[in-house]
Amino acid sequence: xxxxxxxxxxxxxxxxxxxxxxxxxxxxxxxxxxxxxxxxxxxxxxxxxxxxxxxxxxxxxxxxxxxxxxxxxxxxxxxxxxxxxxxxxxxxxxxxxxxxxxxxxxxxxxxxxxxxxxxxxxxxxxxxxxxxxxxxxxxxxxxxxxxxxxxxxxxxxxxxxxxxxxxxxxxxxxxxxxxxxxxxxxxxxxxxxxxxxxxxxxxxxxxxxxxxxxxxxxxxxxxxxxxxxxxxxxxxxxxxxxxxxxxxxxxxxxxxxxxxxxxxxxxxxxxxxxxxxxxxxxxxxxxxxxxxxxxxxxxxxxxxxxx
Numbered sequence: 023x024x025x026x027x028x029x030x031x032x033x034x035x036x037x038x039x040x041x042x043x044x045x046x047x048x049x050x051x052x053x054x055x056x057x058x059x060x061x062x063x064x065x066x067x068x069x070x071x072x073x074x075x076x077x078x079x080x081x082x083x084x085x086x087x088x089x090x091x092x093x094x095x096x097x098x099x100x101x102x103x104x105x106x107x108x109x110x111x112x113x114x115x116x117x118x119x120x121x122x123x124x125x126x127x128x129x130x131x132x133x134x135x136x137x138x139x140x141x142x143x144x145x146x147x148x149x150x151x152x153x154x155x156x157x158x159x160x161x162x163x164x165x166x167x168x169x170x171x172x173x174x175x176x177x178x179x180x181x182x183x184x185x186x187x188x189x190x191x192x193x194x195x196x197x198x199x200x201x202x203x204x205x206x207x208x209x210x211x212x213x214x215x216x217x218x219x220x221x222x223x224x225x226x227x228x229x230x231x232x233x234x235x236x237x238x239x240x241x242x243x244x245x246x247x248x249x250x251x252x253x254x255x256x257x258x259x260x261x262x263x264x265x266x267x268x269x270x271x272x273x274x275x276x277x278x279x280x281x282x283x284x285x286x287x288x289x290x291x292x293x294x295x296x297x298x299x300x301x302x303x304x305x306x307x308x309x310x311x312x313x314x315x316x317x318x319x320x321x322x323x324x325x326x327x328x329x
Contacts, residue, residue, distance in 0.1 A: 086171050087130055087171060087173065088173050088175055089131055089135070089172050089174055090176055091174065091175065091177055093116055094112070094113055094116050094135065095111065095112060095113060095140075096113055097110055097181055098110070099183055102187045102188065102189050103150070103151065103152075103187065104149055104242065108144055110142050120132050130170050131172065134170050139163065140161070141161045142161075143159050143160075144158045144159070152184050153182075153183065154183040155181070156182075156183060157178065157179075157180060158178070158179045158180070162177075187291045187292060187293055187294075188291065189244050190244065190292060190298070191239065193237065193328070196297075196298055197296070199237075199247075200328050200329065203235050203247050203249060206287055206301075207235075207249045210285060210305065211229055211251060214251070215229065227254070228253065228254040229253050230252045231251055232251065232282065232313055234249075234250070234327060235249045235328040236248045236249075236320045237326055237328050238323070238324050238326060244288060244289060244290075245288070246286060247287040248320065250285070250316055251282075251283050251285060252280060252281065252282045253283065280312075283305075283308070283310075284308040285304070285307065287302070287303050288304075
């Protein structure tokens with residue numbers, strides 16, 4: 023009997039303990055609802071770091087507009103084997119497409135491209151030769167790009183140098199140089215007669231192409247040619263005479279002033295087939311009083327007669 027009572031008492035005690043725990047649990051839940059969780063400084067700091075990180079990633083990586091320099095510009099190699107250089111030209115199709123869209127993103131790109139100085143830079147320690155590889159890097163205002171939220175793509179390019187033309191350094195490098203320079207001089211003579219300074223009726227200025235052509239190498243080893251054109255400028259001489267009614271001017275004839283002008287042709291460029299593709303001509307580089315004086319000057323300056 024006593025054992026039975028003890029068993030019942032133990033059961034009742036366990037039941038009471040369970041009820042107490044349940045009540046405490048309910049009270050704790052009620053307290054949690056009544057009093058919210060307090061944020062510790064560490065938790066707050068962690069949340070701030072996460073928010074700032076998300077903003078930084080969004081502002082600097084996600085919400086940027088891409089500008090690809092390889093699509094915006096075309097890189098070209100210009101010049102010759104003595105003075106080649108790298109230049110950029112704008113891809114007009116790229117600009118046209120941006121203007122057609124007329125949205126804020128496209129306008130940001132246009133603002134950047136139109137207002138920021140963009141320069142292709144490359145290292146050169148000697149003149150370019152065919153087969154060289156040039157490393158080109160676009161320099162631009164990074165602060166402005168960041169301000170406009172622009173991400174730049176392909177700022178570094180490798181350009182293969184090819185197709186450079188050759189500057190003439192020797193009279194044997196091109197065929198019939200005398201005939202070529204003669205044609206240039208004849209064209210110049212025709213242009214002079216087409217000038218408004220020449221009056222076809224009164225023949226105020228007469229030009230004549232002189233026969234000899236001279237050449238020599240300049241300081242860079244390039245051939246320089248000189249040919250000569252003489253001019254005979256004529257103007258009317260008027261004499262003042264007294265008459266019964268006063269004074270009048272009488273034409274007494276024409277007086278002539280003669281000069282010899284040196285014209286210069288240089289920087290002749292050859293293609294791969296040794297054909298002259300371009301040259302530079304400077305007119306009236308020197309004036310002489312006679313052709314004899316011009317010839318003497320050529321000898322003193324080390325010029326040779328071109329045969």
